[in-house]
Every structure is written in structure tokens, then in C-alpha cells.
Amino acid sequence: MEEKFKQFLKKQMEKEAEQIEKEVLSNESLKEVQAPDTLREALAKSIKEYEKNRTDAPSIE
Numbered sequence: 001m002e003e004k005f006k007q008f009l010k011k012q013m014e015k016e017a018e019q020i021e022k023e024v025l026s027n028e029s030l031k032e033v034q035a036p037d038t039l040r041e042a043l044a045k046s047i048k049e050y051e052k053n054r055t056d057a058p059s060i061e
Contacts, residue, residue, distance in 0.1 A: 024030055035043075
């Protein structure tokens, strides 16, 4: 049961992420918005650490 709930949550998060991405990409006023390099670097580091610690993810290195 717990595994089904995890799968459900994962699918819900993916749906919500896709919806947010569509909304952002369709909003003309956001076309020129960019994140600072420090934020991008911190996010990339967090993603790598997260993926490194996941047991079900393929290695990206």
C-alpha cells in the first residue's frame, strides 16, 4: 500500500510540474526572467546530491 501511495504522489507531482511549466512558458511577461548564476549553481548541486542519494535513479555521472 505504501508503494502505491508513493507512486501516486510522484505522478501528482509530475502532473503539477508539467502544468506549472506550461503556464510559465505561455506567459509572455516571464520570457525575459532569468535566475542568478548562484541560484542555478545551488540548484544544480542540490539536484546532483538528491540523485546521488536516490536508490531508484540511474547514475548521471
